[in-house]
Every structure is written in structure tokens, then in C-alpha cells.
Amino acid sequence: MNFPFYIARRYLFSKKSTHAINIISCISAVGVAVATMALVVTLSVFNGFHDLVASFFTSFDPQIELVPAEGKTASADDPLLQKVRKLPEVDVASECVKDQALAIYKGKQTMVWVMGVDDNFERMSRIDDILYGDGTFLLQAANLNFAVVGIRLAETLGMNANWDGNLMIYAPRKTGQLDLANPSDGFVVDSLISPGVVFMVKQGKYDRDHVIVPITMARTLFEQQGMLSSLQIRLKNGSDLNAVKEKMQNIVGDRYRVLDRYEQQADTFRIMKVEKFIAYIFLTFILIVASFNIIGSISMLIIDKKDDVVTLRNLGATDRQISRIFLFEGRLISFFGALAGILIGLLLCWLQQQFGIVALGQSSGTFVVDAYPVSVHPEDVLVVFATVIAVGFLAVWYPVRYFSRRLLG
Incomplete structure (x- = not known):
């Protein structure tokens, strides 16, 4: 088994000496999950409008x-x-x-x-x-x-x-x-x-x-x-x-x-793609901000585990292995936050598709459809997951190296 990953997994679920570290870790995961959920739901709504508009055009436009x-x-x-x-x-x-x-x-x-x-x-x-x-x-x-x-x-x-x-x-x-x-x-x-x-x-x-x-x-x-x-x-x-x-x-x-x-309606669909991309960029920035919570959680964990680090060194662990422990810790928080956010986002999309929870207007018939259309595309889910993982990995890389050198050196 990968030694740094095994220790990081134990640290993630074990009780810390300072209860605030557990709370901050949970807040970090929740922040990532909420941002991930927002990405999944927002992109699915844009897909819903895209498919809805396409269905209207097919009644009039030639193949x-x-x-x-x-x-x-x-x-x-x-x-x-x-x-x-x-x-x-x-x-x-x-x-x-x-x-x-x-x-x-x-x-x-x-x-x-x-x-x-x-x-x-x-x-x-x-x-x-x-x-x-x-x-x-x-x-x-x-x-x-x-x-x-x-x-x-x-x-x-x-x-x-x-x-x-x-x-x-x-x-x-x-x-x-x-x-x-x-x-x-x-x-x-x-x-x-x-x-x-x-x-x-x-x-x-x-x-x-x-x-x-x-x-x-x-x-x-x-x-x-x-x-x-x-x-x-x-x-x-x-x-x-x-x-x-x-x-x-x-x-x-x-x-x-x-x-x-x-292609006959290229301008319309191009505008919709641009709007979807801009929404993706803005929500990714929110995800980046949420990932800063992970930095605080990891830095406090490093301080909390200084005694464990001494023990690991005495047992033969290298500084690189010790740094990877905390890297894996941050990445696990990102992974579980991404997984939870995607599952919750998919659940919300399913509820919207089945029950139309969020309506477009206060009275039926005001718009073409009564509720926000939603269409989940698997490729969007993969893009969201990859984005969250990439942001989470990058967010913890430099802070872990910095704090490891300053606090564990």
C-alpha cells in the first residue's frame, strides 16, 4: 500500500487534538461540494435551454x-x-x-x-x-x-x-x-x-x-x-x-x-455556448475561493501532527514522503467534496426534471415551459470532476511545500 496515502487517509478520518481542525476540514469539504454542485446544476440548466431551443427549431428548419x-x-x-x-x-x-x-x-x-x-x-x-x-x-x-x-x-x-x-x-x-x-x-x-x-x-x-x-x-x-x-x-x-x-x-x-x-442557427447556439462557458469560468473562481479553506485545514493539521512527523522520521520516512502525506490529505478533501457535490447536483437535477421544483414564473403558461429545463450531459460531469480535482490539487501543492519546510524543517 502507498505509505503516504495510507497515513493521509488515517489523518482525514481520525480525531485531531484540536477539535477546530475537524470542523475546518468539514467546512473545506462542504465548500468544495457546494461549488461542485453549483457547477453541475448550472451547466445542466444551460444544456436544458440548449436542447429546448433545438427542439423548437426542428419543427421549422430543414435537416x-x-x-x-x-x-x-x-x-x-x-x-x-x-x-x-x-x-x-x-x-x-x-x-x-x-x-x-x-x-x-x-x-x-x-x-x-x-x-x-x-x-x-x-x-x-x-x-x-x-x-x-x-x-x-x-x-x-x-x-x-x-x-x-x-x-x-x-x-x-x-x-x-x-x-x-x-x-x-x-x-x-x-x-x-x-x-x-x-x-x-x-x-x-x-x-x-x-x-x-x-x-x-x-x-x-x-x-x-x-x-x-x-x-x-x-x-x-x-x-x-x-x-x-x-x-x-x-x-x-x-x-x-x-x-x-x-x-x-x-x-x-x-x-x-x-x-x-x-449551423443554420449558428449565432443562437454560439451565444448559448459563450454564456455557458462564462458561467463555468465564474463558478470555477468560486471553487478556487472555496479551496482556500483546504489550505487553512492542512496548515493546522501540519502543526497538530508535528510530534507524529518526528516519529515517522525516526521510523525512516523521508521528508518527501511526509510532504506527500499532507498533499494526499488535501487531495482527499477535494476528492470527497467533488464526489459529494456531483451526487447532490445530479440529485437536484433529477428532482427538477421530475417535479419542476424551480419554476420560471409564478403562473403556468407565462413561459414556453413552466420550470427551468435541465439536461445532464455526461461530458459536463466529467469536466466538472476534472476541474474540481485539478483546482484542489493545485491549491494544496504550494502551501504544503511551504509549510512543510517552515514548520517541519
Whole structure:
């Protein structure tokens, strides 16, 4: 058995001559445990929000989206895109034309994103899962154009799910010269009616300013005949997303970017990762402060065990072995504090998942979810454990060497 570790373990659990040393050791372990628990719970809450946001996007965003690497649009009959469509893993391919325009409804106006989609969009997406109202997803019938608007946009313009009248869309002309005598000629104008439904992604990015319209109407509105802003793909069940994505990128080269759902919302998820990292850094600083208690505990233990040190030297123990005894003592405090903190943190996360103990608001329905979402990722638990152990080990290394030389020399 490792001699320094054996003695350190005996010292950790044995009764000291000064009762305050036992108390300080317990306080040290509790401090490390609380900081560890805070790390586990906080990172799990960030994971919960990350997974929650990702679940909302999957109802609206395609599995894979191809967008031009340069410019806003590309030719819809580009041979590279046609080759992508014919891949055996592709189940549905849907063209999309998207740009900004001005929407006016009964005197109220706002800037919107007009998203023109083709007939495959309903098969490509899960749009039916996020529709609200008495109608159905319908964009075109005979010479009539319909619009499905986001629920918050409907509130802004004073609409309901089955709004009456016409929604007017204005887009600036891209060709010709503006006649200052008649400024209205500088816009392409079209009107839309309601199919009796609105969509709710539960994300302001879409709900507050997106309008889904027929792609033929969008191409006319933005003067983009034969063009597309993106090609949206749904894969067949069982397809390897990463492998197919790589295959598509090899086909299109640097002409197009091939984006999965997370890359389509890169800004959102990047911000969430940064916030999670900052929280991790701040809580690690708190852990470092809590680890200073270990220094006090070890220094008092060294003083308390001076007589034992003399005995150990007489028995043949070297100064290095004696120093390692107190190093192991501090590291054991860190280890047990980390272990206790992780177990308590996991227990709290489980209780939150099962019972929603900590609510987001005082009344249900105020937020998308009633309680803070929690998702425990094993890699985060390992990172927390490694961080606590590393901080604890580093915290005791220099003080033990210093006090050993000053007090035991």
C-alpha cells in the first residue's frame, strides 16, 4: 500500500487534538461540494435551454439547407443542385426564396421576412405540428395566394388565425429607375389572404416577422424568376446526416454552403455556448475561493501532527514522503467534496426534471415551459470532476511545500 496515502487517509478520518481542525476540514469539504454542485446544476440548466431551443427549431428548419456561398440567390436549375436532389439519401427537396418586405394590414405596418416555399415544403418540414387555427396549411388555390404568418406577427398587425381582408406586401423594385413623381411605382405589390391558421415556433426569430407564401408569388415580388435563396432537404429515415452532408459538400464544392440545423442557427447556439462557458469560468473562481479553506485545514493539521512527523522520521520516512502525506490529505478533501457535490447536483437535477421544483414564473403558461429545463450531459460531469480535482490539487501543492519546510524543517 502507498505509505503516504495510507497515513493521509488515517489523518482525514481520525480525531485531531484540536477539535477546530475537524470542523475546518468539514467546512473545506462542504465548500468544495457546494461549488461542485453549483457547477453541475448550472451547466445542466444551460444544456436544458440548449436542447429546448433545438427542439423548437426542428419543427421549422430543414435537416440540411444549401445556400449560395456568395450572393443571396442562385439558379434553381443549377446542375450541382440537381445532382444533390438525385442523391439516394434525399427524401424531399424544397426550393425557397426569402427576402425582406413591408407588410401592411388595415393601416398597421411592419417589416417582415417573406419566405416563399414550393409544394414540397409541407412534406419537407413538420409545419403541421406548429399550426394553430381552424384552417389547413394552404398557400395557393387557382389564382389566389395565401399567407401563413407567425403568431407574434399576427398580434402586431391585429390579426387572428382566420383574419379577413388582404395582407399587402411591398418590395422595392430591383430594376428600372424610380419615378419621383410617382414613388409607388418603385414597389412591387401583392396581396395575400388567410388560410385560417398561423404558426408558432415559440421562437421570436420566426414568430414575430416571418410570412410563408407561395414561391411563385415570392419570385414575382422580389423579381427572382428561376432563382432560389436556398434548397432545403429532408433525408430518408436511417440516413447518416454527417456522411450525407459531407457528400453534398463534395458535390457543390465552394459554390454552396451545406448547413445542418445547428449551423443554420449558428449565432443562437454560439451565444448559448459563450454564456455557458462564462458561467463555468465564474463558478470555477468560486471553487478556487472555496479551496482556500483546504489550505487553512492542512496548515493546522501540519502543526497538530508535528510530534507524529518526528516519529515517522525516526521510523525512516523521508521528508518527501511526509510532504506527500499532507498533499494526499488535501487531495482527499477535494476528492470527497467533488464526489459529494456531483451526487447532490445530479440529485437536484433529477428532482427538477421530475417535479419542476424551480419554476420560471409564478403562473403556468407565462413561459414556453413552466420550470427551468435541465439536461445532464455526461461530458459536463466529467469536466466538472476534472476541474474540481485539478483546482484542489493545485491549491494544496504550494502551501504544503511551504509549510512543510517552515514548520517541519
